[in-house]
Amino acid sequence: xxxxxxxxxxxxxxxxxxxxxxxLFILTIIPMIGVIIMSFTEWTGFHPPTFIQFKxxxxxxxxxxxxxxSAFATLYFALGAVVSGIIYSFAVAMLLNKKIPFRxxxxxxxxxxxxxxxxxxxxxxxxxYDPNFGFINFVLNKLGLDKSLFLQGEHxxxxxxxxxxxxxxxxxxxxxxxxxxxxPRSYLEAVEIDGGNxxxxxxxxxxxxxxxxxxFNFLMSMVANLQVYVPAYTLTKGGPNDRSLFxxxxxxxxxxxxxxxxxxxxxSVIFFVFIAIITAIVFKVSNKWMFYExx
Numbered sequence: 355x356x357x358x359x360x361x362x363x364x365x366x367x368x369x370x371x372x373x374x375x376x377x378l379f380i381l382t383i384i385p386m387i388g389v390i391i392m393s394f395t396e397w398t399g400f401h402p403p404t405f406i407q408f409k410x411x412x413x414x415x416x417x418x419x420x421x422x423x424s425a426f427a428t429l430y431f432a433l434g435a436v437v438s439g440i441i442y443s444f445a446v447a448m449l450l451n452k453k454i455p456f457r458x459x460x461x462x463x464x465x466x467x468x469x470x471x472x473x474x475x476x477x478x479x480x481x482x483y484d485p486n487f488g489f490i491n492f493v494l495n496k497l498g499l500d501k502s503l504f505l506q507g508e509h510x511x512x513x514x515x516x517x518x519x520x521x522x523x524x525x526x527x528x529x530x531x532x533x534x535x536x537x538p539r540s541y542l543e544a545v546e547i548d549g550g551n552x553x554x555x556x557x558x559x560x561x562x563x564x565x566x567x568x569x570f571n572f573l574m575s576m577v578a579n580l581q582v583y584v585p586a587y588t589l590t591k592g593g594p595n596d597r598s599l600f601x602x603x604x605x606x607x608x609x610x611x612x613x614x615x616x617x618x619x620x621x622s623v624i625f626f627v628f629i630a631i632i633t634a635i636v637f638k639v640s641n642k643w644m645f646y647e648x649x
Contacts, residue, residue: 386626393620398613410417410620421621423585423596424604431512431600432579435519439575443523447530460533468524476588479518480505505589511620515585515598524573533567534560565644573636580629601625 394412397403414421442472467475475578482489491501504514541559550558550574583602586592591608605625609618 357521362451389619389622392616393623394434395616395619397616399615400613403616405445406616410617411624414620414624419598420599420604424599424601426596427512428580428601429580431515431582431598432576434512434516435579435582436572436575437514438520439523439526439579440572443526443571444530444564444568447527447534450527450531451534465524467522470522472522472584473588476518476585480589483514483558506594508594511590511594511598515582515590518585519582523575526569526575529571530564530567533564537563537641562645569640569644570637571635576636577633580632 373554377503394405394407395403396406396409407408431634439497450457450464454460460541485491485501485506488504490504494501502510505511537560541563542555545559581602582600586600586603587606590598592603601621601623602625605618605621608621
């Protein structure tokens with residue numbers, strides 16, 4: 355009787371999982387296998403692919419002038435956006451956890467940028483960053499400071515895009531806020547009893563207790579920012595002088611502008627392996643600084 359009930363439960367579980375597994379297989383695994391296979395071919399999309407073995411991969415590392423510039427731009431942007439976003443989001447979450455007037459309103463204000471469509475926000479930022487008539491340069495001029503090229507400057511384009519990304523970190527703020535509210539009050543009271551002040555509570559209790567949340571936000575933000583594409587497509591087109599030529603934009607350009615699908619697939623495989631290696635390193639290192647309540 356128990357075996358029949360167990361087999362029925364297993365059957366129900368498999369039936370419930372079937373749609374998700376089917377979707378995973380059709381929408382993820384099969385396309386990934388297809389990309390890997392096509393990366394060993396020369397294919398424009400208009401004629402049958404020609405098998406060329408490892409030529410695409412060899413060309414990427416030996417002949418592609420744009421690949422290394424793209425990799426540097428992507429790492430520069432991702433590192434700046436992740437670190438700045440984590441610090442900004444954590445600081446804002448700490449402030450929003452305080453008993454301030456209209457706290458619910460301010461929480462909504464900081465979350466709204468996250469739900470604004472990326473294209474719309476990029477258009478607004480392009481107006482703000484306009485080197486001649488933009489509002490930010492207008493303010494700088496009134497303060498007696500020199501105007502900035504922002505998106506048109508080789509040295510300012512990445513910091514400008516990082517500022518846009520940090521501005522839309524509403525999801526990180528919400529997750530940090532939820533984590534801060536779950537820090538046990540008894541631990542904070544114990545520090546107060548021992549004569550500790552706000553800094554001691556933040557350093558000894560809040561930060562260690564928040565390390566799993568920091569790790570989660572860091573990992574999700576890193577993966578998302580490494581795959582940055584929309585700002586390069588809508589605002590900079592990879593410029594100026596390829597300073598914002600991110601890898602995903604390079605893949606799109608090779609595949610859909612230059613009809614070099616096989617080469618774009620090879621770039622995609624390399625990029626996938628690159629993200630996987632970084633993710634593995636982050637997981638490996640996290641054991642040295644991440645703590646849980648039981649510890």
